[in-house]
Amino acid sequence: xxxxxxxxxxxxxxxxxxxxxxxxxxxxxxxxxxxxxxxxxxxxxxxxxxxxxxxxxxxxxxx
Amino acid sequence: xxxxxxxxxxxxxxxxxxxxxxxxxxxxxxxxxxxxxxxxxxxxxxxxxxxxxxxxxxxxxxxxxxxxxxxxxxxxxxxxxxxxxxxxxxxxxxxxxxxxxxxxxxxxxxxxxxxxxxxxxxxxxxxxxxxxxxxxxxxxxxxxxxxxxxxxxxxxxxxxxxxxxxxxxxxxxxxxxxxxxxxxxxxxxxxxxxxxxxxxxxxxxxxxxxxxxxxxxxxxxxxxxxxxxxxxxxxxxxxxxxxxxxxxxxxxxxxxxxxxxxxxxxxxxxxxxxxxxxx
Numbered sequence: 506x507x508x509x510x511x512x513x514x515x516x517x518x519x520x521x522x523x524x525x526x527x528x529x530x531x532x533x534x535x536x537x538x539x540x541x542x543x544x545x546x547x548x549x550x551x552x553x554x555x556x557x558x559x560x561x562x563x564x565x566x567x568x
Numbered sequence: 569x570x571x572x573x574x575x576x577x578x579x580x581x582x583x584x585x586x587x588x589x590x591x592x593x594x595x596x597x598x599x600x601x602x603x604x605x606x607x608x609x610x611x612x613x614x615x616x617x618x619x620x621x622x623x624x625x626x627x628x629x630x631x632x633x634x635x636x637x638x639x640x641x642x643x644x645x646x647x648x649x650x651x652x653x654x655x656x657x658x659x660x661x662x663x664x665x666x667x668x669x670x671x672x673x674x675x676x677x678x679x680x681x682x683x684x685x686x687x688x689x690x691x692x693x694x695x696x697x698x699x700x701x702x703x704x705x706x707x708x709x710x711x712x713x714x715x716x717x718x719x720x721x722x723x724x725x726x727x728x729x730x731x732x733x734x735x736x737x738x739x740x741x742x743x744x745x746x747x748x749x750x751x752x753x754x755x756x757x758x759x760x761x762x763x764x765x766x767x768x769x770x771x772x773x774x775x776x777x778x779x780x781x782x783x784x785x786x787x788x789x790x791x792x793x794x795x796x797x798x799x800x801x802x803x804x805x806x807x808x809x810x811x812x813x814x815x816x817x818x819x820x821x822x823x824x825x826x827x828x829x830x831x832x833x834x835x836x837x838x839x840x841x842x843x844x845x846x847x
Contacts, residue, residue, distance in 0.1 A: 506616070506624075506654035506679070506715075507802050508582040510779025511686055511747035527779050529745045529752060554686055556804070558586045567780065567808065 508555045514563050515548030517541035524548065525563040534566075542566045571834040572826045573795035573842060575612040575741075575774060576605040578815045580801025581624025581655045588804035588811045593618045595634040602638060604816040605799075606647040609823040611839035614650040614677065614713070616801065626652075626659040631667040646836045648845065650675035650713055653701060657689060661697045668710055674845050676705060677741070678712035680728070681721040684748045698724075702733035711845055714740045717749035719763045726767035738768050739843055741797060742775035744785050752781025757788045772843060778802045786822060790829045795842075798822045 512525040520543055531538050541548050542564065578601045583591045592601040595617075602613045617630035631651060638645065651673045653664045668676050678701060685691040705712050712734060714725050728734040742760045745752025750760065757775060764771055774795035777785030782803050789796045798818040806812040806821075823833045834842060 506581055506652060506677070506691070507577075507743055507746055507776075507778055508580070508686060509587075509802060509804060510745070528747050529779055529781060532751065532753075554688070555582060556587045560587070565808075 511553065511555055512560075512563075513539065513553045514551040515539055515541070516551055517544055517546070518549050519544045519546055523551075523563045524566050525560075526566050528553075530567060570793065570831045571838050571842065572790060572831045573612060573774065573834040573839045574610045574819055574822050574826070575614055575650065575795070575797040575799075576602070576610040576815050576819055577614040577776075577797055577799035577801035578602065578605065579616050579618065579799075581616050581618075581652075583800055583804050584622050588800060590812060590814050591800050591804065592815070593622050595630060595637055598634050599637045599641060601815050602647060603642045603645055604814065605819045606645050606836075608816045608819040609833040610647060610819045611834050611836045612648040612650050612675065614652065614797070614799070614801070616652045616655045624655045626656045626663045626667065628663075628667040628670055631671055635671055635673075648675060648836050648839055649673040650677065652677045654679050654691070654693075657685065657691065661694070661700065664697070665701055665704055668705065668708060672708055673710060674840075675711045675713050675843075677715050678702065678705070678734075679715045679717075679721075680724045681717070683717055686747055698728065699733050702728055706735055709846070711739060711843060714738055715743055716740055716760065717743045717746055719750065719760060722760065722763045722767055729768060736768070736770060737844060738771040740764055740768075740771055740773040742773060742794075744775055744777040745781040746778055752777035752779075752785055754784060754788050757785060757792065761792055761794070776802050786825055790826055790831060795834075796822050796826070
């Protein structure tokens with residue numbers, strides 16, 4: 506039994522952008538994990554878990 | 569030419585239509601999907617069931633209905649059935665294996681240890697459960713697919729092998745990149761393979777990666793002589809920003825990778841030979 510990737514969901518305290526990071530990419534992002542892709546500042550943690558119905562409201566950061 | 573087995577895991581217990589409208593949920597949808605994937609090259613179907621609200625269930629009735637429909641509507645389909653024993657975190661030890669006793673599939677999953685579940689709950693596989701399940705599967709002629717989410721679960725399988733709870737040769741499914749499990753990358757996959765060969769020599773193995781590691785693990789499995797699992801249980805996406813159109817689409821891609829590498833896609837009959845299935 507698996508459950509697909511797990512995400513951590515954030516909102517940027519500066520620009521309000523909503524975004525998410527897959528937990529399996531922690532090694533790739535290192536200290537930048539959780540940063541807003543626009544402002545490059547640490548986002549405010551909202552929730553975590555597998556994909557949820559509002560998943561599309563959060564931009565996935567993967568590059 | 570080496571033969572590579574494709575296992576399809578079409579739905580799991582987690583993804584719903586909201587995550588991807590193409591996830592098969594009902595018994596008829598699962599049957600249609602399995603038949604499609606068999607035609608595309610899948611030799612094994614790892615099946616979960618859903619209740620009428622779409623949640624994972626270990627209902628023997630649902631398993632019976634689905635397998636019955638598959639055999640009735642598609643008597644030509646010789647795909648190997650691998651039924652989950654972990655389709656509902658609230659199931660009891662008894663309901664996790666009741667369907668195996670009645671249906672007697674060729675394979676069943678065997679999660680060889682416990683772990684945290686999405687950082688919110690527990691995925692418990694108590695030693696008493698694993699001992700009973702292993703012995704029952706031997707008695708019922710069902711080959712365990714040892715799901716290993718980290719190297720410790722391989723070591724646990726070696727222990728049960730020595731104890732007689734499991735019988736060689738084992739077949740492992742390396743579950744890569746799951747939260748709280750081993751990361752999905754080539755270094756980790758090599759370590760899982762080396763650990764298996766050290767502790768349980770003579771075993772066969774397959775793997776998959778959830779999310780971003782899906783393709784890396786697919787290519788890695790072929791290159792390292794393993795087998796492949798694909799399906800929307802592990803990935804509802806086909807590529808970045810692109811939902812999978814069907815499980816068949818994922819099976820077809822795996823088959824292309826296998827052929828491009830120079831291997832052939834194992835038929836169910838060939839998979840039975842590789843895995844030592846005798847039914």
